[in-house]
Amino acid sequence: MTFSKWGTAAIALGLIPFALPAQAAGGKTLDAVKARGVLQCTGHDGSYLGFAEVDDKGKWKGMDIDLCRAMATAVFGDPEKLKIVPISWAQRWPSLQSGEVDIIIKASGGTLSRNTDLGLQFSSSYYLGTTKVMAHKELNLKSLKDANGGTICIPAGTSQEQQVAAYTQKLGIKLEPVLIEKTEELEQAYFSKRCDLYAQWGPTLAIARVAKGKVEDHVILPDVLAVEPEVMIMRQGDDNWVNIANWMLTTLIFAEQEGITSKNVDEIKAKPTSPQVAKFLGVAPGMGKGLGLSDDWAYNVIKKVGNYGEIFDRDMGKDSPYKMDRDLTNLWNNGGVLFPLVID
Incomplete structure (x- = not known):
């Protein structure tokens, strides 16, 4: 998709x-x-x-x-x-x-x-991010439709529960959910093969494969259950x-767009590149008053967090x-x- x-x-x-x-x-x-x-x-x-x-x-x-x-x-x-x-x-x-x-x-x-x-x-x-599903490669699944009757690990208390239910109903298949709240326990259940599948936010699946050092043993299926x-x-x-x-x-986002980083923010503040940047960095007034903050609050954020x-x-x-x-x-x-x- x-x-x-x-x-x-x-x-x-x-x-x-x-x-x-x-x-x-x-x-x-x-x-x-x-x-x-x-x-x-x-x-x-x-x-x-x-x-x-x-x-x-x-x-x-x-x-x-x-x-x-x-x-x-x-x-x-x-x-x-x-x-x-x-x-x-x-x-x-x-x-x-x-x-x-x-x-x-x-x-x-x-x-x-x-x-x-x-x-x-x-x-x-x-x-x-997108909600996707990871499967053990040995199951040789091409898409989620091939997993009918399998078990699927899902984080309890999250929107993924509804997303899996809606998507499987749309496909006309049934999966047995294994609902676990803590991420470590959820991943342990999947990687120990208690579950055939693992439904999660796409970035979490990609990171989990890398963290476990088992990229080659698992495949992220092409199905996109939701964009969230x-x-x-x-x-x-x-x-x-x-x-x-x-x-x-x-x-x-504005700081990245304008090339303002934690390393060069002092240099740009000393010589702003535009009236907009001058206001942004607190050189000119107006960035903070309407919010109840100081005028240099955005400068502080970029300087100290990036x-x-x-x-x-x-x-x-x-x-x-x-x-x-x-x-x-x-x-x-x-x-x-x-x-x-x-x-x-």
């Missing part, structure tokens, strides 16, 4: 929320975070390689973690003013609704029921907080063990669908 660049871009565009203008003083979530002195951002309850994992020094790393760090930097100017709260997939929404966390950044998709039934609100998409834009998720009723998340993401490309490269791309291609999650002018909102 193929997607045209602009067709997929339309999907991404369709999920961009346009919130009401923020009050200059900021919203209630921002005020609460500032008063607490630390951002509480959801973490994964185990390794989700490339997105959230713990290094050999006991520190969290990954794309989702770096987005949490970028949010903390936007608010405080310091990526360390952050508490990663390990939460299971099923407990994401209760933890957000109860105020245990301020924002969910956990490879989560924006769905109608999460919006209308659970009262959640979404940012723009920060990663566009991953979003940052917040409680409804605080448009200012949603605006901050969206402009934080735009900051990362632009989108830097984050991707170190967490999942060429500077990581996984060497993943950016594919659709690339800039609009480089074959992908990512684009910044307009800084004027």
Whole structure:
């Protein structure tokens, strides 16, 4: 199944929320975070390689973690003013609704029921991935239709459950689901051959094969069960907080588009290349007031966390063990669908 660049871009565009203008003083979530002195951002309850994992020094790393760090930097100017709260997939929404966390950044998709039934609100998409299925090569499957009657490992409490059910019904086949919440246990079940198949987000499957050192023993089937834009998720009723998340993401993408990196940001700030860049880096006023942030918040984010490309490269791309291609999650002018909102 193929997607045209602009067709997929339309999907991404369709999920961009346009919130009401923020009050200059900021919203209630921002005020609460500032008063607490630390951002509480959801973490994964185990390794989700490339997105959230713990290094050999006991520190969290990954794309989702770096987005949490970028949010903390936007608010405080310091990526360390952050508490990663390990939460299971099923407990994401209760933890957000109860105020245990301020924002969910956990490879989560924006769905109608999460919006209308659970009262959640979404940012723009920060990663566009597909749901796919991996199979043991020895089964000699050409597509999912050949797997009728088999067993399939699925992460419990995620949208993949519904996606597998809908897709298998469409194909007219039956699969026995094995639902496991923790990623490590799910992968153990598949790689130990408890399951014939493993349904997951495409990037997770690709990373799992590499991490296990068994690329040749497993095949990712050509079926695309769904395209899911991953979003940052917040409680409804605080448009200012949603605006901050969206402009934080735009900051990362805009900086990459303009060639502004953590290494050259000071040089460009000293001699901005345009009025837009001057405002972006806090040389000219206006970047922070309407959000309740300082005017140099975007500069701090790029200086201390990096632009989108830097984050991707170190967490999942060429500077990581996984060497993943950016594919659709690339800039609009480089074959992908990512684009910044307009800084004027």
